[in-house]
Amino acid sequence: MxxxxxxxxxxxxxxxxxxxxxxxxxxxxxxxxxxxxxxxxxxxxxxxxxxxxxxxxxxxxxxxxxxxxxxxxxxxxxxxxxxxxxxxxxxxxxxxxxxxxxxxxxxxxxxxxxxxxxxxxxxxxxxxxxxxxxxxxxxxxxxxxxxxxxxxxxxxxxxxxxxxxxxxxxxxxxxxxxxxxxxxxxxxxxxxxxxxxxxxxxxxxxxxxxxxxxxxxxxxxxxxxxxxxxxxxxxxxxxxxxxxxxxxxxxxxxxxxxxxxxxxxxxxxxxxxxxxxxxxxxxxxxxxxxxxxxxAPYLLGESNIKDKYNRNDDFNDEKLHPEWFYLRVKEEKNYSLTERKGWLRLIGGADNISTVNGVPTFICKPQGHVVMEFKTLIEFAPNQDGEEAGLSVRLNESSHFEIAIKQVDGEKRVIATKTIQGVTEEIGHCIIHKDKIKLSISSDRENYYFKFAEEDGEWNKIGDASLCHLSSEKNGGFGGTFTGVCIGLYATGNGNECREPAYFDWVHYVGENSLNVTEVSVNNLEQ
Known part of the structure; x- marks a missing residue:
C-alpha cells in the first residue's frame, strides 16, 4: 500500500x-x-x-x-x-x-x-x-x-x-x-x-x-x-x-x-x-x-492519498481549533469569540508584525501547501490613521506580506504590503467605502497574490510578490531560520492601541499537495 x-x-x-x-x-x-x-x-x-x-x-x-x-x-x-x-x-x-x-x-x-x-x-x-x-x-x-x-x-x-x-x-x-x-x-x-x-x-x-x-x-x-x-x-x-x-x-x-x-x-x-x-x-x-x-508493506489504516488541512472556520464555537497559534503570547483582551456570536473579534495593539520580539494581535496556522488560497470576510471601520486589520503570511519580523483594510490620510483603503529583509514597501492599494470586505492571499509556485472583493462582489487583484522572499534560504538558511511560513489574521494600530475592533466572519483555506493528487489550481481556488 x-x-x-x-x-x-x-x-x-x-x-x-x-x-x-x-x-x-x-x-x-x-x-x-x-x-x-x-x-x-x-x-x-x-x-x-x-x-x-x-x-x-x-x-x-x-x-x-x-x-x-x-x-x-x-x-x-x-x-x-x-x-x-x-x-x-x-x-x-x-x-x-x-x-x-x-x-x-x-x-x-x-x-x-x-x-x-x-x-x-x-x-x-x-x-x-x-x-x-x-x-x-x-x-x-x-x-x-x-x-x-x-x-x-x-x-x-x-x-x-x-x-x-x-x-x-x-x-x-x-x-x-x-x-x-x-x-x-x-x-x-x-x-x-x-x-x-x-x-x-x-x-x-x-x-x-x-x-x-x-x-x-x-x-x-x-x-x-x-x-x-x-x-x-x-x-x-x-x-x-x-x-x-x-x-x-x-x-x-x-x-x-x-x-x-x-x-x-x-x-x-x-x-x-x-x-x-x-x-x-x-x-x-x-x-x-x-x-x-x-x-509500505503494511499499513494500519487506509492510504491517505488526499489533500490535508483544507479547513474552514466559521468562528461559531467558543474556542478556536487547536491548530491556531499566537505569536509569543496571547493577550486575552485582544481576542474574543463571544462578544459577537459567529465572529472573531480582534483589537489591535501598538505592536505590528514587524515589531522585534513583539506581541502583535495575530492568530495564525502553518501554511501546509505551496499552492493554496486563504481568504476571509472582515468588517472593520478604522478610526484613526495607522489602524489596520487583515491577512498576513509571516516567516519572521523581517519577512512577511499583508493585505488589509487600513486608514491612511483619513482614507479607508485595501492595501497590500511586502516586508523583505526588514524593508516594507507598498504593493498596491484601492480606496474603499464599505466596512465589509473579503480579503484573499493565494499562491502558486512562483508568487503570492493579493485580492479583495465586496461581500457579494467580484475579486480584484491588487498585486503579487515572489514567494522566494519568505523562504528559509533568503532568510539566513537553516542555521538561522528554523520555522516555516504561517498564515493568519491580524490587527494593529502601528504604534497606538486601536480604537475600533476588527471582526472576522469566517476563514477558508484550501491547498494543493505537490503530487496533484487533487485537481486544484490557483484559477479554480478563486471560485
Whole structure:
C-alpha cells in the first residue's frame, strides 16, 4: 500500500512519537516562538493525524515574551510510562531543559520540572530496571556530542554525573539523541550534519546504556547526495513500534519549491523501518531515502492519498481549533469569540508584525501547501490613521506580506504590503467605502497574490510578490531560520492601541499537495 508524505504538512519539525495501548499514536513537534507551544497530534494509523491540543498552554509553563524568531521551544521528545505522558524539551529563550507530565495527552500538563545538564534536544528513556536516563546534546558544531545521566523522574534531580557517550560520525552537530532498548540491545539514534543539506540520521548500538556504542558505518536516513530529489534535509528521527510488531520512523524533511526555495519549513514525514539480519534498523528501502509517495508493506489504516488541512472556520464555537497559534503570547483582551456570536473579534495593539520580539494581535496556522488560497470576510471601520486589520503570511519580523483594510490620510483603503529583509514597501492599494470586505492571499509556485472583493462582489487583484522572499534560504538558511511560513489574521494600530475592533466572519483555506493528487489550481481556488 502507499501513503502520501509528509503526513503532517507545513511547519512541524522535530517530530517525536509514542504508542499507547493497541494503536493510539501521539506525536509532538517544535513550535519555537509560537504559543500555545508544542502541538500534540493523535492518529490511529500513523498516516492521518489530528491536532488535539498543545502541551504548553499557560504562561506559568513557558514565557515567550522575549523570544526571538526561531527561539523559544526546541525539539521535544514525547514518552509514555506507567500511565503518564512525559514531554521533555528546551526553552532556549528562558527555562532551558525541562519536562512536563500529564495523565491525558490533551492536558492539563504540569508546570515544568527543570533538569540540570545538557544543551538542547533532551530525551527520556525508561529502562527495565526502573532507572530513567536523560540523553541530551552538548557542545556545539564539530564539538557537539551526546551526554547521558540518570535522574529522579519525580523531581528532575540528577542521580549521576553526566557522561559523554557518543561523538557521532565526525560531522558537525551530533544532536537529537533517542535511546531505545529493543530485544535487550540499546540503540542510540542521533541526527548529524546540521539541519540543512548535510542532515542525516545515524545509529549505534550497545549491550549497555552508557556504551561503548558500535556505530553503523552509514546513515540510516539521508538525502545529502540527492540534490534533485523533491524531499531534502531529512533527519531528526524517532522510532515507534505498531501493534503488529512493525517499526516506523517519523522525521523532518523539506520540500523546496522548484528545487530552489523552502517556503513551508521543515515538515513531518513517515517511513517504515526494515531490520537487517545483523540487527540494524534501516529506514524505508534500506538506502536511507524516502519519497513523497511512499510504499509500505503494511499499513494500519487506509492510504491517505488526499489533500490535508483544507479547513474552514466559521468562528461559531467558543474556542478556536487547536491548530491556531499566537505569536509569543496571547493577550486575552485582544481576542474574543463571544462578544459577537459567529465572529472573531480582534483589537489591535501598538505592536505590528514587524515589531522585534513583539506581541502583535495575530492568530495564525502553518501554511501546509505551496499552492493554496486563504481568504476571509472582515468588517472593520478604522478610526484613526495607522489602524489596520487583515491577512498576513509571516516567516519572521523581517519577512512577511499583508493585505488589509487600513486608514491612511483619513482614507479607508485595501492595501497590500511586502516586508523583505526588514524593508516594507507598498504593493498596491484601492480606496474603499464599505466596512465589509473579503480579503484573499493565494499562491502558486512562483508568487503570492493579493485580492479583495465586496461581500457579494467580484475579486480584484491588487498585486503579487515572489514567494522566494519568505523562504528559509533568503532568510539566513537553516542555521538561522528554523520555522516555516504561517498564515493568519491580524490587527494593529502601528504604534497606538486601536480604537475600533476588527471582526472576522469566517476563514477558508484550501491547498494543493505537490503530487496533484487533487485537481486544484490557483484559477479554480478563486471560485
Amino acid at each position: 502507499k501513503f502520501l508524505n509528509p503526513v503532517i504538512p507545513g511547519f512541524h519539525p522535530d517530530p517525536s512519537i509514542v504508542k499507547v495501548g493497541e494503536n493510539d499514536f501521539y506525536l509532538v513537534t517544535s513550535s519555537f516562538e509560537y504559543f500555545p507551544a508544542i502541538p500534540i497530534f493523535h492518529s490511529k494509523d500513523l498516516v492521518n493525524w489530528e491536532q488535539i491540543g498543545s502541551v504548553l498552554t499557560r504562561e506559568s509553563q513557558v514565557n515567550l515574551r522575549n523570544s526571538k524568531s526561531s527561539g523559544g521551544l526546541y525539539a521535544p521528545t514525547l514518552r509514555y510510562h506507567d500511565g503518564t505522558f512525559y514531554m521533555i524539551s528546551t526553552d532556549v529563550s528562558g527555562t532551558g531543559n525541562f519536562y512536563v507530565t500529564a495523565e491525558n495527552p490533551k492536558g492539563p500538563w504540569s508546570d515544568p520540572i527543570k533538569i540540570p545538564y545538557g544543551n538542547i534536544d533532551p530525551s527520556l528513556m525508561f529502562d527495565d530496571d526502573g532507572k530513567v536516563y536523560v540523553t541530551v546534546q552538548n557542545g556545539a558544531g564539530y564539538e557537539s556530542h551526546i551526554i547521558q545521566y540518570e535522574i529522579n523522574i519525580d523531581t528532575g534531580e540528577a542521580l549521576t554525573e553526566p557522561i559523554a557517550i557518543f561523538h557521532g560520525d565526525g560531522g558537525q552537530w551530533t544532536e537529537a539523541p533517542h535511546l531505545y532498548k529493543i530485544n535487550g540491545t540499546y540503540y542510540l539514534l542521533c541526527a548529524c550534519g546540521g539541519t540543512g543539506e548535510e542532515h542525516r540520521s545515524i545509529i549505534a548500538k550497545s549491550t549497555m546504556p552508557y556504551g561503548p556504542f558500535e556505530m553503523l558505518d552509514r546513515p540510516i536516513l539521508t538525502h545529502n547526495q540527492l540534490s534533485h530529489h523533491p524531499i531534502q534535509n531529512v533527519g531528526h528521527a524517532d522510532f515507534v513500534e505498531d501493534e503488529n510488531g512493525n517499526w516506523w520512523a517519523v522525521f523532518l524533511g523539506t520540500r523546496p519549491v522548484n528545487q530552489q526555495f523552502t517556503l513551508l519549513g521543515r515538515e513531518t514525514f513517515l517511513a517504515p523501518i526494515n531490520w537487517t539480519e545483523d540487527g540494524w534498523p534501516m529506514i524505508d528501502n534500506n538506502e536511507g531515502t524516502v519519497n513523497e509517495m511512499t510504499e
